[in-house]
Amino acid sequence: MDMGRLEQFMNGFAAASQLLSRAGHNGFFVEYVCLATSVIDAMLRIGLILQHQVKNQTDEILDELLYQGEADKGIPERGIYREALKQHIINKELFDDLEELYQKRNRIVHRYIISDITTVQVLDIAIQYENIIPVISKEIGELEKMQMKLGVGMTVTGPEVTRSHINEMMARKHCDPSLTREFQGNHGD
Secondary structure (H helix, E strand, O other), X not given: OOHHHHHHHHHHHHHHHHHHHHHHHHOOHHHXXXXXXXXXXXXXXXXXXXXXXXXXXXXXXXXXXXXXXXOOOOOOHHHHHHHHHHOOOOOHHHHHHHHHHHHHHHHHHHXXXXXXXXXXXXXXXXXXXXXXXXXXXXXXXXXXXXXXXXXXXXXXXXXXXXXXXXXXXXXHHHOOHHHHHHHHXXXXX
16 A cells, blocks of 8 residues: 555645634634535545445555646546445435535635625535534544454554644645744644
8 A cells, every 4th residue: 555645645634624723713714615625525535545445355545536736637526526425425415515515615716706695604604514524524434433343444543643743744734834833823733
């Protein structure tokens, strides 16, 4: 199992989660919505890998889900939603909720100025994202439990991941000591 892409992906996930928390804490609703979308996409990508590993009794990492180079044809987030539904990682109701949030997010990103959307509506959308993240996290947690039960895949039991280790992951993604200090000092991350 090649851990390079996975490690890079997890560094990005840790940093995006940190920035998401910071955006929520500081009331940066537009930033929160954009980062929540990224975090959900990342969770579902991991879910697809976990499900692939369970189904195929392998520890194979699907790099195409973890990395997209400049010239690579990527898998868009809606494609990830569809595949997560197809692979039974999420149910139809959750899929529909994600599709609806996708439309709302696009309205914020592409039409905040040229539509009737208000900042209070953006706050409401951010809250919807905040409520859906734990639901998706629970589904991914079930796949991790399944892997541990079956003794297959990349989920392993071992030492608990420490705050220090997570901070190192975030710092690798930020690639700048002053940014890392700023984000960590912002509200205890």
